[in-house]
Amino acid sequence: MAQDDGITLIDTGYLRPRLCAAYLVHGEGGRAALVDCGTAPCAPRVLEAIDAAGVARDTIDWVLVTHVHLDHAGGAGPLMQALPGARLVVHPRGAPHMIDPSRLIEGARRVYGEAMFARDHAGMLPVDAARVVAAADGHVVPLAGRPLRCTDTPGHALHHYSVWDAATRSWIAGDAFGLSYRELDTARGAFAVPTTSPVQFDPEQMKASIRRMVSEGPAAIRVAHYGIVTECARLADDLVARVDAMVAIARGVEDAEARHARIVDGLTMLYVEAAAEHGIDEPAQAVAAVLGGDIEINAQGLGVWLDRIAKTRGD
Incomplete structure (x- = not known):
């Protein structure tokens, strides 16, 4: 766990160390927002990291999931039960799957098989519809003193947005800005590749989203897999x-x-x-x-x- 510019990187513990990150954004007065959350079995580890960051669970106002792939949103249900004041912010295309995750669960069982599903994904829970906010393109999440803008970034998935933090002029980009593992850093900087995982990859949308993000002149981009890149x-x-x-x-x-x-x-x-x-x-x-x-x-x-x-x- 590391903090930079009021954003704490949380290693969700999915599959291996330094594979999957969530980000805790600190607002004013101790309020906070969590962006992405790992799979359902990762939820206890994410909660421990929130505690270790000195953030009270009842001061988490928002949980934002960049998209509803399970390594980003599978833990939303268990986390929302443990974060009593939070509301869940999700792309309009993904909101129904957070309220009723049965299709996500069925698809994951079919893709991974029962044994792998039980190990890596079991424990997904529905989120009360009254606590779900569907974030259309440009939606602003009013974290205390630190508004966060949700911007549509399809290409990896149609239900994907990225989060612009004006305080740091940086994106929290989920999978929209590819994969960049720290093990592959060299003196030349970070190494990145696109992520084209099933089932909604679209090359033209992906390239447009990448260009849209970089057009803001970001100082940094935080990717889910894994960490901060400049x-x-x-x-x-x-x-x-x-x-x-x-x-x-x-x-x-x-x-x-x-x-x-x-x-x-x-x-x-x-x-x-x-x-x-x-x-x-x-x-x-x-x-x-x-x-x-x-x-x-x-x-x-x-x-x-x-x-x-x-x-x-x-x-």
């Missing part, structure tokens, strides 16, 4: 170029039966080459160790996107 303009250019490269890899696969494996191979080669250019030691090993799971998920999302555009064309 050099935002350079990283935005890298991310946009890598979206195009990833799409080209997916489009270039002709063997339908081996499509997923070919996309995985193409993404791995792309990231290893980029890691080498970035000065990362032993790039092949580093990419496998740090990005292996994300490569699999990104390939799945690209496959879903290919199927969607083929269906749209009537192929």
Whole structure:
């Protein structure tokens, strides 16, 4: 747990250390807001971190979830039960799934299987509709002395917003500004790749969202996976170029039966080459160790996107 400019980074403990972050934003008079919250099994750890930050649970006024993927919003139900004064701020497309998470639970069980679901996601709870605020584009959350603006940033998901904190001129971006793990930092700065996980990846929307965020001239961007990055303009250019490269890899696969494996191979080669250019030691090993799971998920999302555009064309 680390605090910077009145924002405390909380490691949610999802799967491994320094994989998934939530952010505690400190307002005036001890009031606070929590942005993203990890999965349901992460909720006790997040609550312990709030306590360790010296923030009373009844002074958390807002819980904001950038989108309703389970590593960002799965813990919202248990946390709302433990934070009696909080209201939940969620994209209008995601609000129904927080009030009734049954479809999220069903989908997670289908994707992960019962054993993995029980280990990583069990314990999701509904949130009382009276405590849910649907945040349309531009919605301002009135944290005491520190308003937070929710800005639509689709591309990773249609139900995604990012949070602008004018006090620090920074974004809390969820997954809209890609993945940037601290293990891959070098003397050249942070290394970032897009996250194209299923099922709503859209390359043009993703690039537009990245450009929209960087157009504010942010001093920093806080990503969920993982931590704070600067050099935002350079990283935005890298991310946009890598979206195009990833799409080209997916489009270039002709063997339908081996499509997923070919996309995985193409993404791995792309990231290893980029890691080498970035000065990362032993790039092949580093990419496998740090990005292996994300490569699999990104390939799945690209496959879903290919199927969607083929269906749209009537192929």
